[in-house]
Amino acid sequence: MAAPIQSGQESALPIAGQLPDYGQGATGIPHTFRALRHRNFRLFICGQIISLVGTWMQNVAQAWLVYRLTHSEWLLGTAWFCSQIAVFALGPLGGLAADRFSRHKLIVVTQTLSMLQAFALAALTLSGRVQVWHVLALAVVLGTINAFDMPGRQALVIHMTSKEDLINAISLNSAVFNMARVVGPGIAGLLVAAVGEGWCFLLNGVSFLAVIGCLLALRLPRFERKTKDSPWAHLLDGFRYAWRHAAVRRVLSLMAAATLSGMPALVLMPFFADDIFHRGSRGLGFLMGAMGIGAVTGTLVLARRTKVSGLPRVMVLSGAITGCAYLAFALSGWFYLSLAIMPLIGYSVMRQMASANTTIQTLIPDEYRGRIMALYSMTVVGLGPFGSLAAGALAGRFGARVTVALGAVGAMSAAAACGWSVRRNSIA
Numbered sequence: 309m310a311a312p313i314q315s316g317q318e319s320a321l322p323i324a325g326q327l328p329d330y331g332q333g334a335t336g337i338p339h340t341f342r343a344l345r346h347r348n349f350r351l352f353i354c355g356q357i358i359s360l361v362g363t364w365m366q367n368v369a370q371a372w373l374v375y376r377l378t379h380s381e382w383l384l385g386t387a388w389f390c391s392q393i394a395v396f397a398l399g400p401l402g403g404l405a406a407d408r409f410s411r412h413k414l415i416v417v418t419q420t421l422s423m424l425q426a427f428a429l430a431a432l433t434l435s436g437r438v439q440v441w442h443v444l445a446l447a448v449v450l451g452t453i454n455a456f457d458m459p460g461r462q463a464l465v466i467h468m469t470s471k472e473d474l475i476n477a478i479s480l481n482s483a484v485f486n487m488a489r490v491v492g493p494g495i496a497g498l499l500v501a502a503v504g505e506g507w508c509f510l511l512n513g514v515s516f517l518a519v520i521g522c523l524l525a526l527r528l529p530r531f532e533r534k535t536k537d538s539p540w541a542h543l544l545d546g547f548r549y550a551w552r553h554a555a556v557r558r559v560l561s562l563m564a565a566a567t568l569s570g571m572p573a574l575v576l577m578p579f580f581a582d583d584i585f586h587r588g589s590r591g592l593g594f595l596m597g598a599m600g601i602g603a604v605t606g607t608l609v610l611a612r613r614t615k616v617s618g619l620p621r622v623m624v625l626s627g628a629i630t631g632c633a634y635l636a637f638a639l640s641g642w643f644y645l646s647l648a649i650m651p652l653i654g655y656s657v658m659r660q661m662a663s664a665n666t667t668i669q670t671l672i673p674d675e676y677r678g679r680i681m682a683l684y685s686m687t688v689v690g691l692g693p694f695g696s697l698a699a700g701a702l703a704g705r706f707g708a709r710v711t712v713a714l715g716a717v718g719a720m721s722a723a724a725a726c727g728w729s730v731r732r733n734s735i736a
Contacts, residue, residue, distance in 0.1 A: 340611050343477035348468040348526045355522030356484050359419075362515030364492025365499070366426060368596060369508035370443060372500055372589050373433065375578045377440050385700020388575050389693035390444045394451035395458065396690030402456040403682025404543050407675065410531035411464045416523050418457035423516035425450050426509050433506030458689065459682035466669060466677070467528060475666045479611035482662045486603030486654065493600070497593025546679030555671055556680065558729055559623070559664050564687040565722030566627055566660060571695025572715040573634055573653070576708045584708065585643040595650055602651030603658035610662050616670050619663040620730045626660035627723030634716035638709045661688060 344350050374387045395402075405414055429446050432438040469477040496508050537545065550556055581592035610622070633653045640646045665684065672680050695715075702711040 340608060341476075341480065343469045343473040343480055346469045346473070346477075348528065349465075349477055351522040351525050352468055353480065353484055355519030356481065357488070358518035359515045360485055360488035361492045361495070362426070362512030364488045364596075364600075365496040365508040366429070366512040368493045368496040368592065369500055369505040370429075370447070371578050372496075372592065373438070373505040374440060374443055375582070376505075377438075377443075382700040382704055383440060384578060385575050385696040385698075385703075387444060387447055388571070388696030391447035391451050391693075392454075392689055392696070393693040394448060395455045396686050396693065398452060398455035399459065399682045399686040399690050400543055400546070400679070402685070403459040403546060403679035404539060405456055406460040406463045406678025406682065407546070408539070408542065408678075411460045411467070411678065412523070412526060412528050412531070414460040415457060415464060416520060418453050418460065419516055419520050419523065421453045422450065422457070423513050423520070425453065426513035426516065430506050430509035430513055433504070433509055438506075454689070455685075458685040459678050462665070462669075462681040462685065463677040466674070468526070471670075474669055475613055475616055476611050478666050478669070479607045479613075479662050482607040482658050482665075483604050483611065486600045486607060486658055488600070490597045490600035490604060493593040493596035495593075497590045500589045543679070546676060546683075549672075549676050550680055550683050553671070556668055558726065559620075559667055560683055560687050562623060562627065562722055562726040563661070563664050563684065564691055565725075566630070566657075566719060567688050567691045568695040568698075569715045569718035569722060570630065570634070570657065571692055572699035572703070572708075572711045573637060575696045575699045576703055576712065579703070579708050580646070585646070587643060591643065594647060598647050598650035599654035602654030602656075604654075605651070606655035606657075606659040607662050610659055616666055619667045620726075622663040623660050623667070624723050624727040624730060626656040626663070627726065628720055629656040630660065631716045631718075631720030631723060634719060635713055638712035638716060664688075 344353070370387065370391075371384065374383055378384075425446055429438075429443070432442050432446075465477050465481065466474055499505075499507050499511075550560065577595055578592050581587050581589075581595055585591055587594070606626075630653060633649055633656065637646055637649045637653065640649065668680060668684055669677070699711055699715070702714065
């Protein structure tokens with residue numbers, strides 16, 4: 309069995325549940341990007357910049373393709389369900405793989421498989437033979453790949469930088485993700501309008517060549533498996549650790565509620581862009597791009613932090629702001645007002661996610677990192693399918709605006725409950 313939680317164990321929960329501080333450090337632009345001093349992280353980020361633009365192009369084009377073929381809110385929700393349900397169902401196995409095998413090799417394999425999935429979707433769409441069931445089936449394939457990719461990639465970040473630069477590395481990685489959210493949807497909106505969805509899928513497949521090349525160029529220590537437990541015992545030990553660790557359990561609970569609350573706005577965005585605001589695919593690209601601008605700003609501001617203490621308060625405040633922004637978006641009857649709200653949503657959502665990620669990774673020992681980050685992925689991605697199905701069903705019955713408003717109430721309620729727990733346990 310893996311070692312139990314001990315107060316003296318490296319990277320374990322600090323005394324009284326307090327997060328450690330790493331000092332103030334220098335300020336200014338170089339300080340904001342300090343994790344880039346590590347060669348491996350520089351290579352990783354370079355590959356991510358290119359690949360994630362393609363990923364966001366595919367996300368937007370796939371949503372638009374399903375909407376164009378069906379004009380169904382229910383099938384929009386079903387498409388999200390298919391792309392993410394495997395992260396929930398197979399997430400524990402992905403975390404187990406990340407703790408028992410080389411995380412580096414695992415990510416190379418998953419990125420290669422993701423590239424092949426994008427090429428398959430491109431071939432079907434460009435040939436004119438694509439049907440909704442093709443899109444849904446390939447979405448399930450990609451979700452299965454992501455179930456193993458996400459915990460491995462999250463657990464690998466600390467090995468490409470250092471514990472002192474972890475908050476900066478996670479924030480910069482989130483910033484890159486959201487820069488791609490700015491660029492990718494805008495390009496996708498233009499390409500879909502000009503030449504169709506298939507070219508977005510094809511370009512996404514090509515973009516994976518960059519991240520695969522950068523991954524192969526990393527110089528990492530040789531992997532040595534430390535545990536001799538059976539896979540089943542190893543898996544159960546990870547669940548026990550997460551349940552007994554109060555601070556980790558609290559963060560995972562908040563992120564689970566935030567994910568379910570945020571899915572209505574994300575899933576129904578094509579419906580808002582076309583049926584409500586009559587702006588078509590370009591309007592969808594602008595809305596998603598505006599959200600990405602806010603997300604980049606939020607994560608870069610967070611990257612300047614040198615202390616991880618206080619991050620629970622950041623999570624709670626960001627959740628409350630997100631709920632208020634969702635409610636304003638649901639009530640807005642003007643496209644440009646909704647466009648102005650989207651950066652605030654992106655800013656608060658990504659600050660909450662990056663804070664939660666950093667908090668968990670700071671608290672856990674490395675031998676549990678893959679399994680705990682798998683649970684994190686299950687809360688921020690794997691629960692999305694349930695939220696997307698609920699969003700589609702509720703929107704079909706009550707309308708898109710009411711559904712997004714219900715999500716807003718859920719987000720604010722979750723933030724209030726977590727804030728009460730943080731104050732009671734004095735962890736911030």
